[in-house]
Amino acid sequence: MKLLTVSLWGLIVFLLAGCASVPPPGQSSITPGYQPPAQSDEAELWFAMRRFEADLEKSPARVRDPELNAYVRELSCRVAADLCPDIRVYVLRSPYFNAFMAPNGMMVVFSGLLLRVSSEAELAFVLAHEVGHYQQQHSLKNWRQTKNVGNVFAGIQLIAGGMGSGAVALAGAIGANANLAAFSREQEREADAYGYARLRELGYDLEAPGLLWAAIWEEDRVNPRGLLSSVFASHPATEERWRTLREKAAAEQIQGDARAELLIGRLASFRAAWLEDELARRNYTQTRVLLDRLKQTPANRAETLYFEGELYRKRAQDGDLERALAAYDLAATDRNAPAELWRDRGLVLRRVGRSAEAAADFRRYLERAPDADDRAMIEHYLGGSYGR
Amino acid sequence: MAAERIPARARAAMFALMLLALPGCVSDRVRPGEAVTLGDITLTSPVGWSQRGYGRERYWTIDGPALNSIAIFQDVREGEHLLLLPRGRRRDEGAIFRAAMSEAEVQELFADALQSLGLVNVSASGLRPAPFGSRPGFRFELRYDTPRGLAYRGLVLAEIDGGTLSYLVYDAPAEHYYERDVASVETLLASLQTQR
Numbered sequence: 001m002k003l004l005t006v007s008l009w010g011l012i013v014f015l016l017a018g019c020a021s022v023p024p025p026g027q028s029s030i031t032p033g034y035q036p037p038a039q040s041d042e043a044e045l046w047f048a049m050r051r052f053e054a055d056l057e058k059s060p061a062r063v064r065d066p067e068l069n070a071y072v073r074e075l076s077c078r079v080a081a082d083l084c085p086d087i088r089v090y091v092l093r094s095p096y097f098n099a100f101m102a103p104n105g106m107m108v109v110f111s112g113l114l115l116r117v118s119s120e121a122e123l124a125f126v127l128a129h130e131v132g133h134y135q136q137q138h139s140l141k142n143w144r145q146t147k148n149v150g151n152v153f154a155g156i157q158l159i160a161g162g163m164g165s166g167a168v169a170l171a172g173a174i175g176a177n178a179n180l181a182a183f184s185r186e187q188e189r190e191a192d193a194y195g196y197a198r199l200r201e202l203g204y205d206l207e208a209p210g211l212l213w214a215a216i217w218e219e220d221r222v223n224p225r226g227l228l229s230s231v232f233a234s235h236p237a238t239e240e241r242w243r244t245l246r247e248k249a250a251a252e253q254i255q256g257d258a259r260a261e262l263l264i265g266r267l268a269s270f271r272a273a274w275l276e277d278e279l280a281r282r283n284y285t286q287t288r289v290l291l292d293r294l295k296q297t298p299a300n301r302a303e304t305l306y307f308e309g310e311l312y313r314k315r316a317q318d319g320d321l322e323r324a325l326a327a328y329d330l331a332a333t334d335r336n337a338p339a340e341l342w343r344d345r346g347l348v349l350r351r352v353g354r355s356a357e358a359a360a361d362f363r364r365y366l367e368r369a370p371d372a373d374d375r376a377m378i379e380h381y382l383g384g385s386y387g388r
Numbered sequence: 389m390a391a392e393r394i395p396a397r398a399r400a401a402m403f404a405l406m407l408l409a410l411p412g413c414v415s416d417r418v419r420p421g422e423a424v425t426l427g428d429i430t431l432t433s434p435v436g437w438s439q440r441g442y443g444r445e446r447y448w449t450i451d452g453p454a455l456n457s458i459a460i461f462q463d464v465r466e467g468e469h470l471l472l473l474p475r476g477r478r479r480d481e482g483a484i485f486r487a488a489m490s491e492a493e494v495q496e497l498f499a500d501a502l503q504s505l506g507l508v509n510v511s512a513s514g515l516r517p518a519p520f521g522s523r524p525g526f527r528f529e530l531r532y533d534t535p536r537g538l539a540y541r542g543l544v545l546a547e548i549d550g551g552t553l554s555y556l557v558y559d560a561p562a563e564h565y566y567e568r569d570v571a572s573v574e575t576l577l578a579s580l581q582t583q584r
Contacts, residue, residue, distance in 0.1 A: 060533035061508040093508065223481075280500040280510075282482050314496075316486060347490050376516035377491055377526065 029137050032082045042103070042140055049104040056090055056106070063091040063111060063270070071266050072109060072127075075120065079128035079198045083135060089127075095277040097216055101130040103139040114267055115274040116216065116290065118297045120259035121208035125195050132194030138187040205256035210246035215293055223285045264298050271299065272338070275307045284315045302334030306341050313348050324348050339368035343378065350381065418448060427462045429521060429554070432579040435572045445472060456560040456569050458576075464553040470501045487551035491515060491526040494546060494553060498530065507532040512544075520547035520554070521582030530559065541566040545577050549584070556580075 036042035056062070063069070072091055077084035086105045091114070098110040107130055117123040133139065199206060278287055288311060294304045305327045312324035328345040331337050346361030362378050372378065418437040423430050426446055437448035437458065448458040464470060466487040473483075483501035485494075492515060499512040510532040518527040530542035542559030558573045560566040 055536070058537055059535065060537045060539075061535060277503065280503045282484070282500055282504070284481055314493075316488070343492070347492055350490070351488060373513040374492060374495075374515040380517045381490075 030083065030086075030135055032086060034086065041144065045140060045143055046104045049102045049106060053088070053102070053104070053106045056108070059092070061092045061094065063093050065270070068266070068270065072114075072123075075124055076107065076127045076131070078202060079124050079195075080131045081198075083131060087131065087134065093274075093277065095274070095281055097219075099126055099130055101134045101139075103134070103137065103143070105134060107131075107134075111270070111274050111277065115271065115278060117212060117263065118215075118260060118293070118299075119205065119208055119211075120263040121199065121204035121256065122212040122258075123263060124202065124204055125199050125209045125212070128198040129191045129195035131198075132191030133187070135194060136187065136190045138191065141187075199256070200252075200254065203256055205258040206249040206252055206254055207246060207256075208258055210249050214246065215289075218293075219286045219289045222289055223283060261298050268300065272303060272307075275303075279307060279310055279314060282314065284311055287311055300336075302331045302337055305331035306337060309341070309348075310344060313344060316351075321348050321352050325352075339365055339372070342368065343372075343374075346378075346381075426460060427554075428583040429460075429462070430579075430581040430583070431576055433572065433576045435569070450569065451565070454561075455565050457558070458573065459557045460555075461557075462552075462554045464555075466551060470497050470553075485553050487548070489548070489553075491517075491546075491548070494526075494548065495528045495544075498528075498544060502530070502532055506535055508535060509533045518545060520545060520549075521580045523547055523549055523582050523584070530557075531562070539563065543570075543573070545580070 036046050069089070069091060073089050076087055076089050080087050083105075087101075087107055088105060089107045089109060091109050091111060094110045095112040095115070096110055097113050097116055099108060099113050101107045107127070109127075113126065114123070117126065196206070196209065199208065278290065281287070288308075291304055291308050291311065295301060295308075309324045309327035309331060312320040312327065325345065325348055328341055328348070332341055332345070342361040342365040346358045346365060349355075349358035349361060359382055362382055366372065366375060366378055416439055418424050418433055418439050420434055420436050421432065423432045424439075427444070435450065437450055440447045441460075444462045444464070446460040447453065448460070450456050461472065464472065464485045466485065468485055470483045470485050483497055483504060485497065489497065495512045495515045499510050503510045510530070512528050512530050515526060515528040518525050520526075525545060525547035527543060527545045530544060531540070532542075533539050539562040540559050541562045542557055544555055544557050546553060546555035556577065558570070560569060
């Protein structure tokens with residue numbers, strides 16, 4: 001549990017240290033079907049988390065698509081092996097790179113994370129790492145440690161406070177700030193060892209964790225004040241670490257499968273909505289890094305170009321409107337380009353004074369989307385009603 | 389407005405700021421049928437509201453901000469946050485108003501601002517021209533859910549004039565409250581008079 005990127009940091013630390021004291025996967029602190037002893041502090045913690053989970057189940061932020069949930073669930077089960085029946089996965093619509101697992105087996109994955117994984121191997125590693133924290137009961141140990149040092153109420157307040165502020169808020173609280181999720185480097189090593197080993201056992205590409213980490217590091221690096229995740233707030237980031245991770249994976253020389261096309265296909269129908277969420281952050285420097293990376297993947301290139309145009313239209317700094325037009329023009333050559341492309345390109349053309357071209361795009365938008373809810377305003381831009 | 393409603397901590401902080409920290413804070417009643425002048429606009433409401441606010445911001449409510457509110461923002465300038473919130477370190481990022489924005493882009497800015505405050509399933513729709521007093525303006529509708537699942541509806545009437553943005557937002561829980569007061573709000577919006 002905690003930000004996924006913290007988990008990846010842990011993997012890096014593990015690999016750098018060459019740690020050999022990690023319990024092998026499958027040798028759980030928690031065994032399948034585990035329940036905490038009655039009247040224990042752990043039982044109390046599970047009780048609180050169950051209450052939160054009941055809240056989460058009703059949350060409007062949940063992505064409820066059955067196929068997507070089944071896919072993430074199946075992948076979680078694959079990496080969790082015999083712990084699968086004890087783990088429940090919830091996908092939340094939030095544009096941040098985040099995942100965490102609660103002590104009772106409740107795992108939360110943010111859509112912003114799913115947008116950023118470029119292969120099934122990357123996602124499998126993330127999920128396996130979280131399972132590793134569950135297996136080793138890291139959050140329980142942290143909670144007890146917190147109590148031992150005298151801050152008894154911190155853990156309780158985390159849970160109670162989170163209960164009152166909604167699922168997304170609690171997810172953020174647990175992921176970013178809470179003692180429950182403040183894993184030590186040793187704990188990160190253990191979770192990373194589990195994740196890395198599971199990746200190897202399942203035949204995935206071992207370069208995947210390093211690639212993902214490097215990508216997220218790059219997004220955070222370009223705008224450290226607009227953190228995509230909180231990992232860098234508590235762990236100093238260095239380029240050397242992810243480079244070492246990638247070198248370590250390369251040294252293993254094990255041919256694994258990234259399964260990039262499989263993941264892209266599974267998530268294809270959600271990308272547009274998640275990219276809209278991403279752009280709504282208006283954190284343009286980070287989003288530009290993301291879009292540059294997406295253009296290198298098998299994902300829908302025209303869709304990515306359209307959102308690149310959107311980024312520049314929204315930012316509208318020096319030269320951006322021209323960049324937006326260039327991106328829209330490329331995206332428009334795809335026969336599946338969304339109708340909104342012509343409206344949005346029209347807005348840019350109108351802004352740069354190319355009125356006739358803007359009007360042509362607005363007309364094309366209305367032809368493609370005759371029932372558009374903003375039709376009245378577009379007709380107003382055209383100087384009156386159009387086509388009706 | 390909606391943006392002050394959620395998250396609760398942000399709203400509480402904003403109200404505390406308004407009520408306690410700033411001198412000249414208005415705290416009074418908007419009485420039915422009485423014209424109220426705010427900057428260069430005048431409004432007449434058929435029902436009574438409690439009013440709080442200062443400077444270019446006013447907040448009206450009947451039963452409390454969580455149940456119904458009208459937020460009135462005037463003269464949001466180039467480079468300012470849509471909700472007049474402090475800007476981040478990067479001045480070109482966040483929900484920043486630009487004088488060159490079209491009406492469509494202002495609508496989009498509202499949706500982005502609400503989402504960035506933690507609201508979910510945010511949508512803005514129905515953008516259309518509408519008079520803002522005697523000046524040309526535009527309006528659209530909002531829908532969103534709080535993180536805990538309460539659905540809200542809202543409507544926005546706005547104008548971009550002289551490079552600044554002014555707007556009124558009415559929002560309330562979709563269940564019962566929005567419909568209960570929307571006719572009064574429409575009457576209020578129709579009463580809007582501009583002095584320039």
